[in-house]
Amino acid sequence: MTHKTVRIGALTRVEGEGALVVHARDGRIAGLELRIYEPPRFFEAMLRGRDHTEPPDITARICGICPVAYQMSACQAIEAACGAEVTGPLRDLRLLLYYGEWIESHALHVYLLHAPDFLGYDSGVAMAADHRDLVERGLELKKAGNELVTAIGGRPIHPVNVRVGGFYRVPSRRELAPAAERLRRARDHALATVAWVAGFDFPDVEHDYRFLALRHPGEYAILSGAVGAGDGRAEPASFAVADWPDHVTEEQVPHSTALHARLDGETGYLTGPLARYALNSARLSPVAREAAAAAGLGSVCRNPYRAIIVRAVEIVHACDEALRLLDGYAEPERPCVPVEARPGAGHGASEAPRGTLYHRYRLDDGGLVAEADIVPPTAQNQARIEADLRDLLAPRLTLPEDELAALCEKAIRNHDPCISCSAHFLDLRVDHG
Amino acid sequence: MAETVVVGLGSDLRGDDAAGLEVARRLRGTLPPSVAVVESCGDPAALVEAWSGAALAIVVDAVSSGAPPGTVHMPVPMPLRSRSLAGSHGLGPADAVELGRALGRLPGELVVVGIEGGDFTPGAPMTPPVLAAVRRTARGLRERLTRERPGGPRT
Numbered sequence: 001m002t003h004k005t006v007r008i009g010a011l012t013r014v015e016g017e018g019a020l021v022v023h024a025r026d027g028r029i030a031g032l033e034l035r036i037y038e039p040p041r042f043f044e045a046m047l048r049g050r051d052h053t054e055p056p057d058i059t060a061r062i063c064g065i066c067p068v069a070y071q072m073s074a075c076q077a078i079e080a081a082c083g084a085e086v087t088g089p090l091r092d093l094r095l096l097l098y099y100g101e102w103i104e105s106h107a108l109h110v111y112l113l114h115a116p117d118f119l120g121y122d123s124g125v126a127m128a129a130d131h132r133d134l135v136e137r138g139l140e141l142k143k144a145g146n147e148l149v150t151a152i153g154g155r156p157i158h159p160v161n162v163r164v165g166g167f168y169r170v171p172s173r174r175e176l177a178p179a180a181e182r183l184r185r186a187r188d189h190a191l192a193t194v195a196w197v198a199g200f201d202f203p204d205v206e207h208d209y210r211f212l213a214l215r216h217p218g219e220y221a222i223l224s225g226a227v228g229a230g231d232g233r234a235e236p237a238s239f240a241v242a243d244w245p246d247h248v249t250e251e252q253v254p255h256s257t258a259l260h261a262r263l264d265g266e267t268g269y270l271t272g273p274l275a276r277y278a279l280n281s282a283r284l285s286p287v288a289r290e291a292a293a294a295a296g297l298g299s300v301c302r303n304p305y306r307a308i309i310v311r312a313v314e315i316v317h318a319c320d321e322a323l324r325l326l327d328g329y330a331e332p333e334r335p336c337v338p339v340e341a342r343p344g345a346g347h348g349a350s351e352a353p354r355g356t357l358y359h360r361y362r363l364d365d366g367g368l369v370a371e372a373d374i375v376p377p378t379a380q381n382q383a384r385i386e387a388d389l390r391d392l393l394a395p396r397l398t399l400p401e402d403e404l405a406a407l408c409e410k411a412i413r414n415h416d417p418c419i420s421c422s423a424h425f426l427d428l429r430v431d432h433g
Numbered sequence: 434m435a436e437t438v439v440v441g442l443g444s445d446l447r448g449d450d451a452a453g454l455e456v457a458r459r460l461r462g463t464l465p466p467s468v469a470v471v472e473s474c475g476d477p478a479a480l481v482e483a484w485s486g487a488a489l490a491i492v493v494d495a496v497s498s499g500a501p502p503g504t505v506h507m508p509v510p511m512p513l514r515s516r517s518l519a520g521s522h523g524l525g526p527a528d529a530v531e532l533g534r535a536l537g538r539l540p541g542e543l544v545v546v547g548i549e550g551g552d553f554t555p556g557a558p559m560t561p562p563v564l565a566a567v568r569r570t571a572r573g574l575r576e577r578l579t580r581e582r583p584g585g586p587r588t
Contacts, residue, residue: 058446061446064444108476108478112477112478112532124532125528125532128535128536135536136536139482139536143482146479158474
């Protein structure tokens with residue numbers, strides 16, 4: 001009987017804290033547990049008893065990187081509960097805000113968190129010393145997203161201008177002009193980014209994923225749509241966001257504060273860029289579609305390492321679509337639609353940079369939140385990340401421990417997990433029994 | 434381009450971790466136009482962006498060093514031993530300093546003010562000694578930044 005422990009001091013470049021424990025018996029993996037701490041559960045309790053107008057602001061603070069996603073899913077869930085809907089120019093403004101967040105989040109992940117894995121650097125900072133121009137390009141891209149979020153949301157993190165029903169005030173065309181100017185340059189940077197990351201060396205790995213992503217008849221879904229689920233070969237199954245609880249169930253697993261999600265009873269589905277691309281690539285903007293084709297992506301990508309290319313393509317799409325909306329922008333007549341509280345439940349989902357983010361609220365007779373349910377993308381992906389790691393480690397258990405640890409970090413980073421806004425330590429323990 | 438930038442770092446919903454943000458909020462609108470006030474969750478790219486070209490950057494953040502809660506550390510020794518070091522996206526202010534250095538985008542002078550936190554529990558309010566330290570820090574910075582012409586005389 002041998003016992004081997006591999007410990008990673010700190011898993012850098014991933015949000016949150018985590019520990020990975022691998023139980024190996026006779027050279028085979030008997031168990032693998034990714035332990036994560038996740039704050040949304042705490043927020044669900046905190047939301048109870050709050051006014052129906054409060055969840056967008058409160059849940060936006062769950063994540064410093066994707067607050068708009070939380071705001072949009074929360075707003076739409078509450079509006080659904082109250083029988084309201086935001087359409088037309090106000091919906092376009094929401095899309096614009098969301099594209100800004102995608103650009104910010106993806107640029108950060110591609111340049112400072114993920115690219116160093118492919119170029120042999122320990123960190124984005126180390127990469128910056130050798131590739132200053134590249135990192136500056138990434139920061140320039142990110143800044144374009146920041147400016148868009150600031151112009152519409154009021155500030156670059158935790159936008160304060162979002163409310164149930166729309167916005168507190170809508171920006172004028174003139175106020176949006178500088179953001180549009182920067183986006184034009186950003187789109188060129190984004191196209192250069194796709195070409196750059198497409199040239200990386202990728203491990204020859206494919207997984208037979210079951211994908212879950214929103215689908216919208218006229219858009220590469222980001223803000224709303226029906227939920228699509230499929231393997232990227234057959235036409236995906238589809239269900240309404242309101243039917244989410246009938247299809248997606250969660251179970252407590254003892255090793256994590258996050259719940260494991262099951263889709264129609266099956267564990268291990270994938271949400272995020274690969275899923276969106278597999279189910280919706282035909283709806284990318286023409287420029288983004290061309291960039292994807294030139295990068296050799298095909299219509300479905302099952303190699304998790306190549307998710308960096310999909311993210312880069314999504315930045316192109318976000319810049320392109322944001323520019324289209326800005327070019328046609330006319331100030332909405334009113335900043336929001338009235339949303340009167342009424343008792344009942346409502347569901348909302350949108351595509352956070354990391355994947356589908358679902359919210360459900362039930363309001364009581366007084367218009368207060370009686371129940372809140374938040375299903376973040378990382379919780380949905382947790383079982384799938386564990387499966388990726390199992391496949392990765394199974395034939396390599398005899399490798400030196402530091403090599404194993406590095407491989408695991410990279411495989412986890414493929415999915416840009418937003419584990420929490422807590423400490424960021426991953427301890428990897430391989431227990432050989 | 435602002436000559437001086439004050440950056441408040443932290444998270445609003447983790448108790449005393451909001452100290453830096455709260456100092457920034459108390460300063461906003463009360464300082465000369467040459468001073469920019471920024472709130473940040475610690476994203477290094479945003480930090481580098483915020484202080485690029487500034488003669489002086491003052492970063493205020495909650496810290497956890499074992500000192501009594503409410504203790505104000507100034508300056509905090511590098512690398513920054515701040516709570517937000519473990520913050521969003523696995524990157525923090527220390528990374529921002531290194532990133533700024535690699536890109537040649539550090540401010541002329543960087544001063545880090547640390548406010549010792551006592552309770553970082555999600556959902557907890559800021560504790561009274563930390564609130565008092567926030568008030569004290571904001572008052573001190575306001576006096577300094579309105580008295581001095583930050584970054585030297587302006588023409």
